[in-house]
Amino acid sequence: DKGGWSSFMAKEISEEPEAVRNTVLGRVHEGAVTLTDLEPIAERLQEVDRVIVIACGTAAYAGMLGKYAIEQWARVPVEVELAHEFRYRDPVLNDRTLVVSISQSGETMDTLMAVKYAREQGAQVLSICNTQGATIPRESDAVIYTHAGPEVAVASTKAFLAQGVALYLLGLHLATLRGTLTAEQIAAQVAELEGLPEKLQQTIEDAAGIAELAKWMADTRSVLFLGRHVGYPIALEGALKLKELAYIHAEGFAAGELKHGPIALIEPGQIVFVIVPSPRDARSLHPKVVSNIQEIRARGARVIAIAEEGDAAVLPFADEVLRIPLATPLFEPLLAVAPLHMFGMELAAAKGLDVDQPRNLAKSVTVE
Numbered sequence: 001d002k003g004g005w006s007s008f009m010a011k012e013i014s015e016e017p018e019a020v021r022n023t024v025l026g027r028v029h030e031g032a033v034t035l036t037d038l039e040p041i042a043e044r045l046q047e048v049d050r051v052i053v054i055a056c057g058t059a060a061y062a063g064m065l066g067k068y069a070i071e072q073w074a075r076v077p078v079e080v081e082l083a084h085e086f087r088y089r090d091p092v093l094n095d096r097t098l099v100v101s102i103s104q105s106g107e108t109m110d111t112l113m114a115v116k117y118a119r120e121q122g123a124q125v126l127s128i129c130n131t132q133g134a135t136i137p138r139e140s141d142a143v144i145y146t147h148a149g150p151e152v153a154v155a156s157t158k159a160f161l162a163q164g165v166a167l168y169l170l171g172l173h174l175a176t177l178r179g180t181l182t183a184e185q186i187a188a189q190v191a192e193l194e195g196l197p198e199k200l201q202q203t204i205e206d207a208a209g210i211a212e213l214a215k216w217m218a219d220t221r222s223v224l225f226l227g228r229h230v231g232y233p234i235a236l237e238g239a240l241k242l243k244e245l246a247y248i249h250a251e252g253f254a255a256g257e258l259k260h261g262p263i264a265l266i267e268p269g270q271i272v273f274v275i276v277p278s279p280r281d282a283r284s285l286h287p288k289v290v291s292n293i294q295e296i297r298a299r300g301a302r303v304i305a306i307a308e309e310g311d312a313a314v315l316p317f318a319d320e321v322l323r324i325p326l327a328t329p330l331f332e333p334l335l336a337v338a339p340l341h342m343f344g345m346e347l348a349a350a351k352g353l354d355v356d357q358p359r360n361l362a363k364s365v366t367v368e
Protein backbone atom coordinates (compact mmCIF):
# COMPACT_ATOMS: atom_id res chain seq x y z
CA ASP A 1 0.00 0.00 0.00
CA LYS A 2 1.48 3.31 -1.12
CA GLY A 3 -0.42 5.16 1.60
CA GLY A 4 -1.39 8.04 -0.70
CA TRP A 5 2.11 8.51 -2.17
CA SER A 6 2.69 8.53 -5.93
CA SER A 7 5.12 5.60 -5.65
CA PHE A 8 6.57 3.22 -3.09
CA MET A 9 9.85 5.03 -3.52
CA ALA A 10 8.29 8.38 -2.55
CA LYS A 11 6.77 6.73 0.50
CA GLU A 12 10.03 5.04 1.43
CA ILE A 13 12.06 8.26 1.15
CA SER A 14 9.51 9.92 3.43
CA GLU A 15 10.18 7.07 5.87
CA GLU A 16 13.94 7.67 5.99
CA PRO A 17 13.78 9.60 9.31
CA GLU A 18 11.70 6.82 10.85
CA ALA A 19 14.06 4.13 9.53
CA VAL A 20 16.91 5.86 11.33
CA ARG A 21 14.91 6.36 14.51
CA ASN A 22 13.77 2.74 14.65
CA THR A 23 17.26 1.38 13.98
CA VAL A 24 18.72 3.40 16.86
CA LEU A 25 15.79 2.67 19.17
CA GLY A 26 16.62 0.33 22.05
CA ARG A 27 20.32 0.31 21.12
CA VAL A 28 21.34 3.49 22.94
CA HIS A 29 20.74 4.27 26.59
CA GLU A 30 21.79 7.42 28.42
CA GLY A 31 24.52 8.31 25.99
CA ALA A 32 25.94 4.78 25.66
CA VAL A 33 25.53 2.11 22.98
CA THR A 34 24.22 -1.30 24.01
CA LEU A 35 24.20 -3.69 21.09
CA THR A 36 22.80 -6.86 22.64
CA ASP A 37 22.60 -8.11 19.03
CA LEU A 38 26.33 -8.81 19.34
CA GLU A 39 26.07 -11.15 22.33
CA PRO A 40 26.63 -14.31 20.25
CA ILE A 41 30.06 -13.02 19.22
CA ALA A 42 30.87 -10.97 22.35
CA GLU A 43 33.93 -12.96 23.35
CA ARG A 44 35.56 -13.06 19.96
CA LEU A 45 34.76 -9.42 19.34
CA GLN A 46 37.34 -8.54 22.01
CA GLU A 47 40.05 -10.04 19.79
CA VAL A 48 39.08 -8.45 16.48
CA ASP A 49 42.00 -6.77 14.72
CA ARG A 50 40.45 -6.16 11.32
CA VAL A 51 37.01 -5.59 9.81
CA ILE A 52 36.01 -6.45 6.26
CA VAL A 53 32.67 -5.18 5.02
CA ILE A 54 31.12 -7.11 2.11
CA ALA A 55 28.03 -6.07 0.20
CA CYS A 56 26.74 -5.17 -3.27
CA GLY A 57 25.42 -1.94 -4.75
CA THR A 58 23.92 0.60 -2.42
CA ALA A 59 24.67 -1.57 0.59
CA ALA A 60 28.38 -1.41 -0.31
CA TYR A 61 28.21 2.40 -0.32
CA ALA A 62 26.71 2.29 3.17
CA GLY A 63 29.69 0.06 4.01
CA MET A 64 32.08 2.74 2.78
CA LEU A 65 30.48 5.23 5.16
CA GLY A 66 30.93 2.72 7.95
CA LYS A 67 34.63 2.49 7.18
CA TYR A 68 35.18 6.18 7.95
CA ALA A 69 33.22 5.99 11.21
CA ILE A 70 34.60 2.68 12.51
CA GLU A 71 38.22 3.57 11.75
CA GLN A 72 37.90 7.03 13.28
CA TRP A 73 36.13 5.89 16.42
CA ALA A 74 37.39 2.35 17.10
CA ARG A 75 40.86 2.58 15.48
CA VAL A 76 40.53 -0.79 13.81
CA PRO A 77 41.35 -1.15 10.11
CA VAL A 78 38.29 -1.57 7.89
CA GLU A 79 38.19 -2.69 4.28
CA VAL A 80 35.09 -2.57 2.12
CA GLU A 81 34.72 -4.96 -0.74
CA LEU A 82 32.07 -5.92 -3.24
CA ALA A 83 30.94 -9.42 -2.27
CA HIS A 84 31.43 -10.84 -5.78
CA GLU A 85 35.04 -9.60 -5.87
CA PHE A 86 35.81 -10.73 -2.34
CA ARG A 87 34.70 -14.30 -2.97
CA TYR A 88 37.03 -15.03 -5.82
CA ARG A 89 40.26 -13.38 -4.79
CA ASP A 90 41.49 -15.67 -2.01
CA PRO A 91 41.23 -13.03 0.75
CA VAL A 92 43.41 -13.33 3.85
CA LEU A 93 41.12 -14.08 6.79
CA ASN A 94 41.55 -15.54 10.26
CA ASP A 95 39.65 -15.86 13.52
CA ARG A 96 40.47 -12.28 14.45
CA THR A 97 38.80 -10.95 11.32
CA LEU A 98 35.28 -9.62 11.68
CA VAL A 99 33.43 -9.84 8.39
CA VAL A 100 30.38 -7.57 8.26
CA SER A 101 27.89 -8.31 5.52
CA ILE A 102 25.24 -5.78 4.60
CA SER A 103 22.07 -6.68 2.75
CA GLN A 104 18.61 -5.20 2.74
CA SER A 105 16.96 -8.35 1.39
CA GLY A 106 19.24 -10.84 3.11
CA GLU A 107 19.02 -12.94 -0.06
CA THR A 108 21.65 -11.47 -2.40
CA MET A 109 23.45 -14.52 -3.76
CA ASP A 110 26.94 -13.03 -3.99
CA THR A 111 26.75 -11.66 -0.46
CA LEU A 112 25.43 -14.96 0.85
CA MET A 113 28.24 -16.92 -0.82
CA ALA A 114 30.81 -14.47 0.54
CA VAL A 115 29.39 -14.94 4.05
CA LYS A 116 29.65 -18.72 3.76
CA TYR A 117 33.16 -18.48 2.39
CA ALA A 118 34.30 -16.15 5.20
CA ARG A 119 32.98 -18.50 7.88
CA GLU A 120 34.68 -21.48 6.27
CA GLN A 121 37.94 -19.53 6.49
CA GLY A 122 37.46 -19.06 10.23
CA ALA A 123 36.27 -15.45 10.25
CA GLN A 124 33.30 -14.46 12.37
CA VAL A 125 30.47 -12.99 10.40
CA LEU A 126 28.13 -10.27 11.56
CA SER A 127 25.31 -9.40 9.19
CA ILE A 128 23.39 -6.17 8.92
CA CYS A 129 20.05 -7.05 7.39
CA ASN A 130 16.60 -5.53 6.97
CA THR A 131 14.64 -8.76 6.55
CA GLN A 132 13.87 -10.92 9.57
CA GLY A 133 14.73 -14.56 9.10
CA ALA A 134 16.30 -14.15 5.63
CA THR A 135 19.02 -16.54 4.47
CA ILE A 136 22.06 -14.33 5.12
CA PRO A 137 21.26 -13.69 8.80
CA ARG A 138 20.60 -17.42 9.26
CA GLU A 139 24.07 -18.17 7.91
CA SER A 140 25.78 -15.60 10.15
CA ASP A 141 27.24 -15.67 13.68
CA ALA A 142 25.35 -12.54 14.72
CA VAL A 143 22.88 -10.08 13.19
CA ILE A 144 22.07 -6.42 13.57
CA TYR A 145 18.64 -5.98 12.06
CA THR A 146 17.97 -2.62 10.53
CA HIS A 147 14.43 -1.59 11.34
CA ALA A 148 13.68 0.34 8.15
CA GLY A 149 10.49 -1.62 7.54
CA PRO A 150 9.76 -3.44 4.28
CA GLU A 151 11.28 -1.79 1.22
CA VAL A 152 9.23 -2.38 -1.92
CA ALA A 153 10.70 -0.01 -4.53
CA VAL A 154 13.59 -1.68 -6.34
CA ALA A 155 15.94 1.22 -5.61
CA SER A 156 17.12 1.11 -2.03
CA THR A 157 16.57 4.33 -0.04
CA LYS A 158 15.49 4.08 3.59
CA ALA A 159 17.45 0.84 3.99
CA PHE A 160 20.64 2.71 3.04
CA LEU A 161 20.11 5.15 5.90
CA ALA A 162 19.39 2.34 8.34
CA GLN A 163 22.50 0.44 7.19
CA GLY A 164 24.66 3.53 7.73
CA VAL A 165 23.24 3.99 11.21
CA ALA A 166 23.75 0.30 12.09
CA LEU A 167 27.41 0.60 11.11
CA TYR A 168 27.79 3.75 13.20
CA LEU A 169 26.30 1.90 16.18
CA LEU A 170 28.79 -0.91 15.55
CA GLY A 171 31.61 1.64 15.41
CA LEU A 172 30.57 3.10 18.76
CA HIS A 173 30.21 -0.38 20.26
CA LEU A 174 33.72 -1.29 19.13
CA ALA A 175 35.06 2.05 20.40
CA THR A 176 33.51 1.28 23.79
CA LEU A 177 35.08 -2.20 23.87
CA ARG A 178 38.49 -0.95 22.77
CA GLY A 179 38.47 2.16 24.94
CA THR A 180 39.29 4.39 21.98
CA LEU A 181 36.66 7.01 22.83
CA THR A 182 35.78 8.45 26.22
CA ALA A 183 32.27 8.10 27.60
CA GLU A 184 31.73 11.80 26.81
CA GLN A 185 32.85 11.36 23.22
CA ILE A 186 30.51 8.42 22.80
CA ALA A 187 27.65 10.35 24.37
CA ALA A 188 28.25 13.17 21.86
CA GLN A 189 27.98 10.74 18.93
CA VAL A 190 24.89 9.12 20.43
CA ALA A 191 23.33 12.58 20.65
CA GLU A 192 24.09 13.05 16.93
CA LEU A 193 22.42 9.73 16.16
CA GLU A 194 19.38 10.70 18.19
CA GLY A 195 19.16 14.10 16.49
CA LEU A 196 19.46 12.64 13.00
CA PRO A 197 15.78 11.82 12.29
CA GLU A 198 14.68 15.40 12.89
CA LYS A 199 17.48 16.83 10.73
CA LEU A 200 16.70 14.32 8.02
CA GLN A 201 13.06 15.36 8.10
CA GLN A 202 14.16 18.97 7.73
CA THR A 203 16.45 18.07 4.83
CA ILE A 204 13.66 16.27 2.99
CA GLU A 205 11.26 19.17 3.48
CA ASP A 206 13.86 21.72 2.34
CA ALA A 207 14.59 19.68 -0.80
CA ALA A 208 10.99 19.78 -2.04
CA GLY A 209 12.06 22.09 -4.90
CA ILE A 210 14.15 19.31 -6.38
CA ALA A 211 11.19 18.17 -8.47
CA GLU A 212 11.43 21.43 -10.45
CA LEU A 213 15.15 20.98 -10.84
CA ALA A 214 14.59 17.46 -12.15
CA LYS A 215 12.07 18.76 -14.69
CA TRP A 216 14.51 21.09 -16.39
CA MET A 217 17.07 18.32 -16.47
CA ALA A 218 14.84 15.67 -17.99
CA ASP A 219 16.78 15.77 -21.30
CA THR A 220 20.18 15.53 -19.68
CA ARG A 221 22.40 12.74 -21.00
CA SER A 222 25.02 12.69 -18.28
CA VAL A 223 25.37 13.80 -14.67
CA LEU A 224 28.49 13.74 -12.52
CA PHE A 225 28.68 13.62 -8.74
CA LEU A 226 31.67 14.79 -6.73
CA GLY A 227 32.28 14.14 -3.06
CA ARG A 228 35.20 13.92 -0.73
CA HIS A 229 35.77 11.90 2.46
CA VAL A 230 32.31 10.73 3.58
CA GLY A 231 30.84 12.69 0.67
CA TYR A 232 32.53 10.25 -1.73
CA PRO A 233 30.26 7.24 -1.08
CA ILE A 234 27.32 9.63 -1.31
CA ALA A 235 28.51 10.73 -4.77
CA LEU A 236 28.61 7.06 -5.80
CA GLU A 237 25.15 6.48 -4.37
CA GLY A 238 23.71 9.54 -6.15
CA ALA A 239 25.12 8.29 -9.45
CA LEU A 240 23.84 4.75 -8.99
CA LYS A 241 20.32 6.01 -8.37
CA LEU A 242 20.35 8.05 -11.60
CA LYS A 243 21.57 5.08 -13.62
CA GLU A 244 19.05 2.65 -12.29
CA LEU A 245 16.02 4.96 -12.12
CA ALA A 246 16.44 7.51 -14.91
CA TYR A 247 18.70 5.46 -17.27
CA ILE A 248 21.11 8.37 -17.45
CA HIS A 249 24.84 7.97 -17.60
CA ALA A 250 26.04 9.06 -14.20
CA GLU A 251 29.31 8.74 -12.37
CA GLY A 252 30.46 9.53 -8.87
CA PHE A 253 34.02 10.65 -8.26
CA ALA A 254 36.21 11.39 -5.27
CA ALA A 255 36.65 15.15 -5.63
CA GLY A 256 40.41 14.82 -5.19
CA GLU A 257 40.53 12.69 -8.35
CA LEU A 258 39.18 15.50 -10.52
CA LYS A 259 42.58 16.59 -11.80
CA HIS A 260 43.64 12.99 -12.38
CA GLY A 261 41.22 12.51 -15.25
CA PRO A 262 37.54 13.29 -14.77
CA ILE A 263 37.97 17.04 -15.28
CA ALA A 264 38.44 16.25 -18.97
CA LEU A 265 34.74 15.36 -19.05
CA ILE A 266 33.70 18.87 -18.07
CA GLU A 267 32.27 20.85 -20.96
CA PRO A 268 29.72 23.65 -21.07
CA GLY A 269 26.36 22.52 -19.71
CA GLN A 270 27.63 19.38 -17.95
CA ILE A 271 25.64 18.98 -14.74
CA VAL A 272 27.71 18.27 -11.66
CA PHE A 273 26.37 17.64 -8.19
CA VAL A 274 28.90 18.48 -5.51
CA ILE A 275 28.59 17.33 -1.91
CA VAL A 276 30.33 20.08 0.02
CA PRO A 277 31.94 19.24 3.37
CA SER A 278 31.25 21.53 6.31
CA PRO A 279 33.38 24.68 6.57
CA ARG A 280 33.71 23.71 10.24
CA ASP A 281 35.50 20.45 9.40
CA ALA A 282 38.90 20.35 11.11
CA ARG A 283 40.54 18.72 8.07
CA SER A 284 39.89 21.84 5.95
CA LEU A 285 38.31 19.86 3.16
CA HIS A 286 35.81 22.62 2.52
CA PRO A 287 38.16 25.03 0.68
CA LYS A 288 39.47 22.16 -1.43
CA VAL A 289 36.00 21.23 -2.61
CA VAL A 290 35.03 24.87 -3.16
CA SER A 291 38.10 25.20 -5.37
CA ASN A 292 36.98 22.09 -7.30
CA ILE A 293 33.66 23.84 -7.85
CA GLN A 294 35.45 26.92 -9.18
CA GLU A 295 37.50 24.76 -11.56
CA ILE A 296 34.50 23.03 -13.06
CA ARG A 297 32.44 26.21 -13.17
CA ALA A 298 35.23 27.92 -15.08
CA ARG A 299 34.79 25.21 -17.73
CA GLY A 300 31.09 25.87 -18.05
CA ALA A 301 29.63 23.16 -15.81
CA ARG A 302 26.31 23.73 -14.07
CA VAL A 303 26.88 23.07 -10.41
CA ILE A 304 24.33 21.88 -7.89
CA ALA A 305 25.87 22.05 -4.46
CA ILE A 306 24.66 20.20 -1.39
CA ALA A 307 26.00 22.28 1.44
CA GLU A 308 25.35 22.96 5.07
CA GLU A 309 23.10 25.80 6.18
CA GLY A 310 24.87 29.12 6.26
CA ASP A 311 27.79 28.04 4.03
CA ALA A 312 28.00 31.17 1.87
CA ALA A 313 31.30 30.27 0.16
CA VAL A 314 29.50 28.09 -2.40
CA LEU A 315 26.95 30.74 -3.40
CA PRO A 316 28.97 32.63 -6.03
CA PHE A 317 29.81 29.43 -7.91
CA ALA A 318 26.76 27.20 -7.69
CA ASP A 319 23.67 27.33 -9.92
CA GLU A 320 21.62 25.73 -7.17
CA VAL A 321 22.30 25.05 -3.51
CA LEU A 322 20.48 22.38 -1.56
CA ARG A 323 20.84 22.84 2.17
CA ILE A 324 21.41 20.35 4.96
CA PRO A 325 21.22 21.20 8.70
CA LEU A 326 24.41 21.44 10.78
CA ALA A 327 25.84 18.09 11.81
CA THR A 328 29.30 16.75 12.65
CA PRO A 329 31.24 15.62 9.55
CA LEU A 330 30.53 11.89 9.87
CA PHE A 331 26.81 12.55 10.03
CA GLU A 332 26.57 14.93 7.07
CA PRO A 333 26.43 12.18 4.43
CA LEU A 334 23.39 10.65 6.11
CA LEU A 335 21.64 13.95 5.46
CA ALA A 336 23.10 14.77 2.05
CA VAL A 337 21.99 11.47 0.56
CA ALA A 338 18.25 12.20 0.96
CA PRO A 339 18.10 14.97 -1.69
CA LEU A 340 19.98 12.66 -4.08
CA HIS A 341 17.46 9.88 -3.53
CA MET A 342 14.73 12.42 -4.24
CA PHE A 343 16.52 13.66 -7.34
CA GLY A 344 16.82 10.17 -8.83
CA MET A 345 13.16 9.56 -8.22
CA GLU A 346 12.03 12.95 -9.58
CA LEU A 347 14.16 12.71 -12.69
CA ALA A 348 12.73 9.26 -13.44
CA ALA A 349 9.23 10.64 -12.87
CA ALA A 350 9.97 13.67 -15.11
CA LYS A 351 10.96 11.23 -17.86
CA GLY A 352 7.72 9.33 -17.37
CA LEU A 353 9.46 6.18 -16.12
CA ASP A 354 8.30 3.61 -13.60
CA VAL A 355 10.02 4.77 -10.44
CA ASP A 356 9.37 1.60 -8.44
CA GLN A 357 10.21 -0.94 -11.12
CA PRO A 358 13.13 0.20 -13.27
CA ARG A 359 13.81 -1.93 -16.33
CA ASN A 360 16.09 -4.97 -16.09
CA LEU A 361 16.36 -4.86 -12.30
CA ALA A 362 15.04 -7.08 -9.51
CA LYS A 363 14.61 -6.13 -5.87
CA SER A 364 16.56 -9.10 -4.71
CA VAL A 365 19.39 -10.55 -6.80
CA THR A 366 19.30 -14.24 -5.98
CA VAL A 367 21.42 -15.33 -8.92
CA GLU A 368 25.08 -14.65 -9.60
Ligand code: F6R
Binds near residue numbers: 154
Ligand atom coordinates in the same frame (compact mmCIF):
# COMPACT_ATOMS: atom_id res chain seq x y z
C1 F6R B 1 20.35 0.18 -5.59
C2 F6R B 1 19.99 -1.13 -5.05
C3 F6R B 1 20.95 -2.27 -5.19
C4 F6R B 1 21.03 -3.08 -3.90
C5 F6R B 1 21.92 -4.31 -4.07
C6 F6R B 1 22.07 -5.10 -2.79
O1 F6R B 1 19.38 1.14 -5.32
O2 F6R B 1 18.93 -1.28 -4.50
O3 F6R B 1 22.22 -1.81 -5.57
O4 F6R B 1 21.52 -2.25 -2.88
O5 F6R B 1 21.36 -5.14 -5.06
O6 F6R B 1 20.86 -5.61 -2.34
P1 F6R B 1 20.70 -6.16 -0.88
O7 F6R B 1 20.92 -5.03 0.06
O8 F6R B 1 19.31 -6.70 -0.79
O9 F6R B 1 21.75 -7.22 -0.69
